[in-house]
Amino acid sequence: MNKYQDYIKMNGVVIYQPDEGLGYDFETTYTEDSTRVQSGVMHATPMFTVEAFSYRATWVPAARMREILQIAAKGSPFTLHYFSPYYGCWRDDRFYVAKGSLSIGRLEYRDEVFENLSFNMVGVNPIR
Numbered sequence: 001m002n003k004y005q006d007y008i009k010m011n012g013v014v015i016y017q018p019d020e021g022l023g024y025d026f027e028t029t030y031t032e033d034s035t036r037v038q039s040g041v042m043h044a045t046p047m048f049t050v051e052a053f054s055y056r057a058t059w060v061p062a063a064r065m066r067e068i069l070q071i072a073a074k075g076s077p078f079t080l081h082y083f084s085p086y087y088g089c090w091r092d093d094r095f096y097v098a099k100g101s102l103s104i105g106r107l108e109y110r111d112e113v114f115e116n117l118s119f120n121m122v123g124v125n126p127i128r
Contacts, residue, residue: 006090009081010071016057016064023054024085025120026127048126051086053095055119059105062112072097077124086127094124 007014008022026049034044060068071078080095100119106112 006083007081009079010068011078012081013067013071015068015071016060018055018057020056022082023056025052025054026050026086027052027122050123050126051084051093052120052122053080053082055121056116057118058116060102060114060117062114065102065114065117068117072100072119072121080121095121096124097121 008017009015028049029047031045031047034042036042075096075098077094077096079092081090081092083090084093097119100117102117103115105115
């Protein structure tokens with residue numbers, strides 16, 4: 001690890017770092033009465049916006065895969081340490097994973113490796 005570089009962590013554990021950083025999305029939820037009229041104009045009342053990140057890593061060793069899955073695969077919120085483009089800094093906040101996928105690469109005894117792992121992490125708390 002480089003002492004000048006911060007790392008993505010889940011519940012304080014430095015996880016296997018993604019191949020090319022995290023993908024970033026944000027999603028706004030609107031009130032039920034929000035609509036687009038026939039002229040095409042949107043009439044909407046935003047309620048809140050959350051950050052979301054996509055994680056993708058390849059050739060993940062079994063021990064590192066286990067670390068990630070034991071935190072992310074339960075569907076329960078966890079603390080993610082990440083760089084937020086919205087806030088412009090490294091921070092900790094609560095996220096959850098609803099669905100993920102992986103492909104097995106090699107299952108040689110004591111040298112098991114997974115070809116890829118991907119999942120989306122969605123913020124529990126809205127951005128302020």
